[in-house]
Structure formats: C-alpha cells, structure tokens
Amino acid sequence: MDNDKRLVWTVEEVAERLGIGLSTAYEVVNAGTIRARQINRKWLIPKAALSEYLDGRDNPARVLSMDEVAEALGVHRNTVSAMLNEGTIRAVRAGRTWKIPLTALEEYLAGRDNPPAKEETYEE
The missing domain is CATH 3.90.105 (Molybdopterin biosynthesis moea protein, domain 2)
Structure with a gap:
C-alpha cells in the first residue's frame, strides 16, 4: 500500500513504478503521453495522470x-x-x-x- 501523501511523483519514481528506463520515462513525459508539469527544472507527474494513462483514460495524448x-x-x-x-x-x-x-x-x-x-x- 502506498502511504505517500504527496499528490505527485518525479520522473524517476514513475520510471521505477512502471519498470522502464529513466530515459524512456523522460521521452514519454516530453512527448506529452503522460500529463506532467515542469517546476523549475524538475518534472512532476500527478498520481491521477499516471492512473489515467494506465487505465487508458488519457486519449487526448x-x-x-x-x-x-x-x-x-x-x-x-x-x-x-x-x-x-x-x-x-x-x-x-x-x-x-x-x-x-x-x-x-x-x-x-x-x-x-x-x-x-x-x-x-x-x-x-
């Protein structure tokens, strides 16, 4: 169970959860396949965006x-x-x-x- 109270994950955390390489995770984020926000130099992916992506509810991208x-x-x-x-x-x-x-x-x-x-x- 995820006890993390944060609403977002870093690209590194998403890559680890999906079992993909870090460069692939950055490519997916940069392509807009998974919704993400860049704050300063750090990309943050809302947990809801990852769920939408995995459930196929992200069709605009x-x-x-x-x-x-x-x-x-x-x-x-x-x-x-x-x-x-x-x-x-x-x-x-x-x-x-x-x-x-x-x-x-x-x-x-x-x-x-x-x-x-x-x-x-x-x-x-």
Missing part, C-alpha cells in the same frame, strides 16, 4: 505506432520510417519503437506541420 500510421496513410511501413527519420512527422522514439502523437499526424495531414520547401536559387 493518444499515440500511434508506425504500423498504425502506415495503415492510416495507406503507405508502406518503410515510408513512414523514412518520414519519421527526416522529421516530416513529429514523433518520439521510446526505446526501439516510434511513438507518434495523433495530433502530430493530424497536423501533418492538415499541412500545419510541414516546413515550407526550400527555394532553389539559380545563378547565371
């Missing part, structure tokens, strides 16, 4: 796998991999897998996430 994005776009998985490596679609690498926020895919499809194409200049 829903993330997709590379295969789900490939299916949604109707392209091959390798195409999605290339897009992620180029930064065409915003994503976070969590361990060996990519996590693509649903909002990032929506931004890409709406054209809001695309940087303008570089203009080519020709010298005569």
Whole structure:
C-alpha cells in the first residue's frame, strides 16, 4: 500500500513504478503521453495522470505506432520510417519503437506541420 501523501511523483519514481528506463520515462513525459508539469527544472507527474494513462483514460495524448500510421496513410511501413527519420512527422522514439502523437499526424495531414520547401536559387 502506498502511504505517500504527496499528490505527485518525479520522473524517476514513475520510471521505477512502471519498470522502464529513466530515459524512456523522460521521452514519454516530453512527448506529452503522460500529463506532467515542469517546476523549475524538475518534472512532476500527478498520481491521477499516471492512473489515467494506465487505465487508458488519457486519449487526448493518444499515440500511434508506425504500423498504425502506415495503415492510416495507406503507405508502406518503410515510408513512414523514412518520414519519421527526416522529421516530416513529429514523433518520439521510446526505446526501439516510434511513438507518434495523433495530433502530430493530424497536423501533418492538415499541412500545419510541414516546413515550407526550400527555394532553389539559380545563378547565371
């Protein structure tokens, strides 16, 4: 039983509770997959936010796998991999897998996430 009266956990505590590495925990927090607040230089995760994440009640921050994005776009998985490596679609690498926020895919499809194409200049 958790006798801790605090309302928040640190990233280190969350990583320990989830059995994941610290760098993976920071990636998840930075991606917005788990709600967190940064106070000065310290990230704090509300206990309720972790419960919501584990229960699947955190859908605003829903993330997709590379295969789900490939299916949604109707392209091959390798195409999605290339897009992620180029930064065409915003994503976070969590361990060996990519996590693509649903909002990032929506931004890409709406054209809001695309940087303008570089203009080519020709010298005569």
